[in-house]
Amino acid sequence: xxxxxxxSNLRKVYSSAFGRRTITALDGIDIxxxxxxxxxxxxxxxxxxTTTVKILxxxxxxxxxxxxxxxxxxxxxxxxxxxxYLPEGHRFPGYLTARETLSIFGRMSGIDPATLKSRxxxxxxxxxxxxxxxxKVKKFSKGMTQRLGLASALIxxxxxxxxxxxxxxxxxxxRREIRDLLREEAQxxxxxxxxxxxxxxxELTCDRVAxxxxxxxxxxxxxxxxxRPSSYYKFAxxxxxxxxxxxxxxxxxxxxxxxxxxLTSVRDLEQLxxxxxxxxxxxxxxxxxxxxxxxxEDVFVDLxxxxxxxxxxxxxx
Amino acid sequence: MRVLWAxxxxxxxxxxxxxxxxxxxxxxSLFIFIFASAVNLDVVDGALAGAKLFGREVQMGRSSVDLDxxxxxxxxxxxxxxxxxxxxxxxxxTAHLVPRLQEKGTIDLYLSRPIGRTFLLLSxxxxxxxxxxxxxxxxxxxxxxxxxxxxxxxxxxFPVGALIILFTxxxxxxFAFLVGVITSSTAVSIMxxxxxxxxxxxxxxxxxxxxxxASEWRARTxxxxxxIFPKTADMGQAVIALVSGGEAPAxxxxxxxxxxxxxxxxxxLGCLILASLLFQRKEF
Numbered sequence: 314x315x316x317x318x319x320x321s322n323l324r325k326v327y328s329s330a331f332g333r334r335t336i337t338a339l340d341g342i343d344i345x346x347x348x349x350x351x352x353x354x355x356x357x358x359x360x361x362x363t364t365t366v367k368i369l370x371x372x373x374x375x376x377x378x379x380x381x382x383x384x385x386x387x388x389x390x391x392x393x394x395x396x397x398y399l400p401e402g403h404r405f406p407g408y409l410t411a412r413e414t415l416s417i418f419g420r421m422s423g424i425d426p427a428t429l430k431s432r433x434x435x436x437x438x439x440x441x442x443x444x445x446x447x448x449k450v451k452k453f454s455k456g457m458t459q460r461l462g463l464a465s466a467l468i469x470x471x472x473x474x475x476x477x478x479x480x481x482x483x484x485x486x487x488r489r490e491i492r493d494l495l496r497e498e499a500q501x502x503x504x505x506x507x508x509x510x511x512x513x514x515x516e517l518t519c520d521r522v523a524x525x526x527x528x529x530x531x532x533x534x535x536x537x538x539x540x541r542p543s544s545y546y547k548f549a550x551x552x553x554x555x556x557x558x559x560x561x562x563x564x565x566x567x568x569x570x571x572x573x574x575x576l577t578s579v580r581d582l583e584q585l586x587x588x589x590x591x592x593x594x595x596x597x598x599x600x601x602x603x604x605x606x607x608x609x610e611d612v613f614v615d616l617x618x619x620x621x622x623x624x625x626x627x628x629x630x
Numbered sequence: 631m632r633v634l635w636a637x638x639x640x641x642x643x644x645x646x647x648x649x650x651x652x653x654x655x656x657x658x659s660l661f662i663f664i665f666a667s668a669v670n671l672d673v674v675d676g677a678l679a680g681a682k683l684f685g686r687e688v689q690m691g692r693s694s695v696d697l698d699x700x701x702x703x704x705x706x707x708x709x710x711x712x713x714x715x716x717x718x719x720x721x722x723x724t725a726h727l728v729p730r731l732q733e734k735g736t737i738d739l740y741l742s743r744p745i746g747r748t749f750l751l752l753s754x755x756x757x758x759x760x761x762x763x764x765x766x767x768x769x770x771x772x773x774x775x776x777x778x779x780x781x782x783x784x785x786x787x788f789p790v791g792a793l794i795i796l797f798t799x800x801x802x803x804x805f806a807f808l809v810g811v812i813t814s815s816t817a818v819s820i821m822x823x824x825x826x827x828x829x830x831x832x833x834x835x836x837x838x839x840x841x842x843x844a845s846e847w848r849a850r851t852x853x854x855x856x857x858i859f860p861k862t863a864d865m866g867q868a869v870i871a872l873v874s875g876g877e878a879p880a881x882x883x884x885x886x887x888x889x890x891x892x893x894x895x896x897x898x899l900g901c902l903i904l905a906s907l908l909f910q911r912k913e914f
Contacts (some may be wrong), residue, residue: 370738370742398742423743
């Protein structure tokens with residue numbers, strides 16, 4: 314598989330003046346993102362997410378290891394010709410209009426003025442801010458500025474998009490629109506790396522994720538693998554009365570009730586079927602039996618809590 | 631080239647949006663307007679027979695004044711004034727270019743483009759210099775045209791003097807960029823550059839200072855500082871000498887030699903190279 318983004322054994326140590334204090338921001342991480350993949354970078358504050366993105370963009374240098382984009386080392390400015398970047402807390406010059414912003418930063422990405430002119434309006438229209446094209450950025454709301462940031466990242470039609478908190482400050486409808494846009498861009502073959510602390514956004518947008526913790530990759534894999542069904546099952550049946558529940562308890566089964574459902578943990582399929590038999594024997598009518606999936610948030614919280622216990626997850630594809 | 635033009639456009643748009651620059655152009659225009667409307671000269675056979683300043687007669691004495699000499703005197707004096715004011719205003723209007731570029735949330739927008747850091751810094755430098763040149767050309771060019779209109783005397787040396795002013799601005803701007811890269815502070819960039827200007831101007835008397843200092847190593851330090859620092863006083867004298875032509879006193883004409891220009895250029899170049907190296911290595 315061709316990797317659009319390759320990070321190998323990347324290490325970054327920040328030193329204070331005269332090297333008296335050092336902080337290891339990245340401690341030998343390996344991340345490979347395939348072409349056309351939507352990849353999420355997760356982690357608590359200080360885990361090394363921003364440092365990783367900064368190294369990919371040449372904003373900071375790695376202490377050891379290598380990073381490349383489309384096969385080009387990130388130390389080469391040419392590696393960024395095919396990169397669109399949306400930084401967190403970006404500050405486009407307030408005295409420029411949206412049109413001027415895209416024109417100036419588009420040309421800095423190497424696009425000729427004629428191409429820029431033809432791309433500008435449709436792109437802003439797609440992002441829902443075309444009517445503001447000649448309004449100064451200082452008059453934009455946070456959500457509008459974020460959409461302009463996305464337009465600036467997309468204007469030169471890059472093959473790789475690096476997005477830092479892309480839905481930051483955007484309302485729920487706008488978030489969905491941005492998610493849809495990212496999906497469309499991925500379908501066009503663009504590789505997207507999303508750095509976000511909004512786990513629900515990542516879960517809805519990304520194919521694969523890497524969870525960073527203390528500068529290391531604590532877990533990496535497909536979201537459906539990380540959140541694979543646990544031994545927990547959810548039951549819905551009627552009547553869910555005391556006599557039925559007592560009958561189950563009598564067979565040594567522990568359970569909890571939640572929102573009209575019965576949640577219980579089973580050892581294996583045999584025990585699951587036994588439970589169903591007992592329920593039917595007690596006269597219950599089953600309407601739902603479904604495995605309970607862990608959310609990405611569950612996985613994330615478990616990983617962060619497992620800090621220092623050596624409980625890292627590895628589900629590499 | 632596309633990147634350079636994009637940078638220049640951005641710097642000029644920012645300049646247009648900043649009130650300091652609007653104020654500068656407004657004041658320049660006001661000065662030009664007052665100068666053009668206040669001075670009325672009565673020229674007879676190439677000599678000044680009478681003059682009115684703000685509508686009042688100026689006492690000329692019995693004999694008529696040589697108009698060419700009078701214009702030369704005015705242009706020399708005005709170029710000295712412009713050297714000081716033009717340089718200070720140019721630094722004030724452009725010293726923010728690097729500190730603002732390095733702000734969090736801004737630098738990412740530039741460095742995430744396929745642009746080398748040195749090229750980015752030099753693009754900003756050229757943009758700043760063009761901005762300073764635009765201000766200078768406007769003021770000097772307009773005054774020159776007004777003088778020609780009022781007197782009919784054409785001294786090409788007067789606008790050419792602007793080149794020395796621009797050269798000094800280029801050197802001081804390189805220093806301001808170096809300080810900007812190191813400190814990321816506009817205020818510190820402006821203050822240290824103004825400080826350098828005055829310190830260098832004082833050092834033009836280095837021989838007298840050295841003679842007055844008892845300690846040999848201190849005297850040697852002063853001497854080296856004079857050699858290293860830009861020759862801001864010499865440049866000012868060179869502007870007057872150039873504009874005055876053969877009429878300038880010998881001590882001013884001595885500044886129009888290669889040595890002060892070469893050492894001043896070397897200082898500016900050194901600052902620019904050092905700024906580029908530090909900017910190249912800087913982590914954001």
